[in-house]
Amino acid sequence: xxVRCRNATRRRSSSVKMTAxxxxxxxxxxxxxxxxxxxxxxxxxxxHRWYGDACLSLQQVYEWTRKFMNGNSSxxxxxxxGQAHPVVTPEAIGAVEAIVKENRLVTxxxxxxxxxxxxxxxxxxxxxxxxxxxxxxxxxxx
Numbered sequence: 001x002x003v004r005c006r007n008a009t010r011r012r013s014s015s016v017k018m019t020a021x022x023x024x025x026x027x028x029x030x031x032x033x034x035x036x037x038x039x040x041x042x043x044x045x046x047x048h049r050w051y052g053d054a055c056l057s058l059q060q061v062y063e064w065t066r067k068f069m070n071g072n073s074s075x076x077x078x079x080x081x082g083q084a085h086p087v088v089t090p091e092a093i094g095a096v097e098a099i100v101k102e103n104r105l106v107t108x109x110x111x112x113x114x115x116x117x118x119x120x121x122x123x124x125x126x127x128x129x130x131x132x133x134x135x136x137x138x139x140x141x142x
Contacts, residue, residue: 030056031064031075038065087121088128096125 025033034056037047044065048058055061095115099106112122 028075035068087117
């Protein structure tokens, strides 16, 4: 059997053929490999030894192995209570671009009020996603 992640073949002493290092894989791809190997009976310590620092931590390998052996089949993180909802979406970025094109003197607080997001989220959208605008947005004095 082969476990494919990207390219570059590596062989293991058992009958399982590994491909690629997990360093080039996403967390979900790594968890898929862990899921497959744990179902095949490979111990978490062996999985971690094989991939070493390129893989998730040993504690995470054990945790995901336990989850898979208890019937969990999802390789994505489950939402946690209190976890922030992502507000940096393509729609929000487009809305900010439209607001700035309409009024280049708009403040971050005005953008936040218009999008109904926090000041920090609005600032993040302006600072990290709209680099092409080289704009300076100042808060209006209180």
